[in-house]
Amino acid sequence: MIFTKIYLKHAGRSFGSLIILSLVVTFISFLLLTSLRAVDQFTQISRVASDADWRDSVIYTRATFYDTSTDAILREKSLIAELPSVQSVETAGIQYLVSDGTSNSMMCFVYTNDAFSRIRYPLSGGQYPAVDSYNQVLLPPDMRGQYQVGDQMKVWVLTNVPAGTQTDEIKAATLTVAGFLRENFEFAYSIVYPSADLSHFFVPLSCTSLDLLVVFGIKTDDGQIVPPEAAGTYVITPKPGFTVEQVKKDVQSVVEYPAYVHAGPDLFDRYWKENVNAAKPVLAYCIASLSLSFSLLLGSTVLSMQRGRKTMLVYYSLGLTWPRTVAVFAFQKLPARS
Numbered sequence: 001m002i003f004t005k006i007y008l009k010h011a012g013r014s015f016g017s018l019i020i021l022s023l024v025v026t027f028i029s030f031l032l033l034t035s036l037r038a039v040d041q042f043t044q045i046s047r048v049a050s051d052a053d054w055r056d057s058v059i060y061t062r063a064t065f066y067d068t069s070t071d072a073i074l075r076e077k078s079l080i081a082e083l084p085s086v087q088s089v090e091t092a093g094i095q096y097l098v099s100d101g102t103s104n105s106m107m108c109f110v111y112t113n114d115a116f117s118r119i120r121y122p123l124s125g126g127q128y129p130a131v132d133s134y135n136q137v138l139l140p141p142d143m144r145g146q147y148q149v150g151d152q153m154k155v156w157v158l159t160n161v162p163a164g165t166q167t168d169e170i171k172a173a174t175l176t177v178a179g180f181l182r183e184n185f186e187f188a189y190s191i192v193y194p195s196a197d198l199s200h201f202f203v204p205l206s207c208t209s210l211d212l213l214v215v216f217g218i219k220t221d222d223g224q225i226v227p228p229e230a231a232g233t234y235v236i237t238p239k240p241g242f243t244v245e246q247v248k249k250d251v252q253s254v255v256e257y258p259a260y261v262h263a264g265p266d267l268f269d270r271y272w273k274e275n276v277n278a279a280k281p282v283l284a285y286c287i288a289s290l291s292l293s294f295s296l297l298l299g300s301t302v303l304s305m306q307r308g309r310k311t312m313l314v315y316y317s318l319g320l321t322w323p324r325t326v327a328v329f330a331f332q333k334l335p336a337r338s
Contacts, residue, residue: 042275044122044183044185045185045198045199045202045271046198046268046271046272048119048120048121048122048202049198049201049202049267049268050268051118051119051120052115052116052118052119052120053118053237054198054235054264054267054268055264055265055268056237056238056244056264057115057235057236057237057238057244057264058235058236058238058244058247058248058251058261058262058263058264059201059233059234059235059236059261059262059264059267060080060233060234060236060251060255060260060261060262061196061232061233061234061260061262062076062232062233062256062257062260070229070230073091073230073231073232074091074230076234076254076255076256077089077091077230077234079254079255080234080236080251080254080255083247083250083251083254084239084250085238085239085242085246085247085250086236086237086238086239086247086250086251087237087238087239087240088114088115088236088237089234089235089236089237090113090114090115090116090234090235091113091230091231091232091233091234092109092116092187092230092231092232092233093109093110093111093112093113093116093227093228093229093230093231094107094108094109094110094228094229094231095107095108095110095157095158095215095218095226095228095229096108096157096158097155097156097157097173097213098155098156098157099153099154099155106155106212106213107212107213108137108212108213108214108215108218108228109186109187109212109213109214109215110215110216110217110218110228111131111214111215111216112216112217112228115235115237116187116235117131117216119187121138121181121182121183121185121186121214122181122182122183123138123179123180123181123182124141124144124179124180124181124182125144125149125179125180126138126149126177126178126179126180127178127179128178128179129178129215129216130216131216132216132217133216133217134216134217134218134219134225135173135174135175135176135215135217135218135219136175136176136178136215136216137153137175137176137177137178137213137214137215138178138179138180138181138213138214138215139177139179139180139181139213140180140181140186140212140213141180141181141182141183143180144180147177148177149177149178149179149180150176150177151176151177152174152175152176152177153174153175153176153177154172154173154174155172155173155174155175156170156171156172156173157170157171157172157173157218157220157226158170158226171220171221171222171224172220172221173218173219173220173221173226174221175213175215175218181214185202185203186202186203186212186214187201187202193260194259194260195270196260196262196267196270197267197268197270197271197273197274198267198268198270198271199271199274199275201233201267236251244263244264244265245263248261248262248263
């Protein structure tokens, strides 16, 4: 009990300084968490692409200002699929929708194949729908104010592709909100950069005026399956025994735009090289925040012990153990024990 009384007495005397110190440490901790959040966002694209096995794939994008018709995309897909070194080749799928009762256009990324269904964005709510499900949609963060998980969306969709043919028919479909994307970035289906990195494939949603949705399949209200329109990005998986570099060279030999064929590891390497300078200040700030917090705590402890060294000797001479004497002055905000 003696230790407890002494402890509380000195804790009360230093209450004001403890409050100030706590506020400073809280502020520094907030800045540190903000920095760590920035680092998490910076590395998120790399984690999403890595989980989708892009390190072991070849990525090819047809130039947007050239021929991007569905026929041209599928023709090159067939050429790539015939290569002896290629296990599989998949294209991104897109579908334009119009929200019922408004003129708002939305673009759906339709992940109907293994290569693209492996792209898993972090969610802020809800859950990922099953790969073989229909009409279960993931919405971007800015649509959280309009919908909740489980809500239904009535949309209008073209039921035939390629678009523009006389067989096109607009039909109604009902989508159910399965969840919300956490981050404001999403896969961009056609990127034209010979030296592209991951950041060119996963771009901020603010880069487009369209609402970008994710769905694994769409059926109209009368049960018709809507095939997505093929987009000009291919994910190519090598056969066992062939390296990514071998497949890259093989693909370059048969496509129209060989400069836009990327080995997965190159995309990761260029991403880190391009962005490492941006990450350095954030990491330095994290280290500085930790160092400052530790210095404040250490300085406060040493100062408290310096001011109370005579009193410490008195308590020690009266029978209080030296570790407890030090604890009274060094850790005055810790819970006391009798």
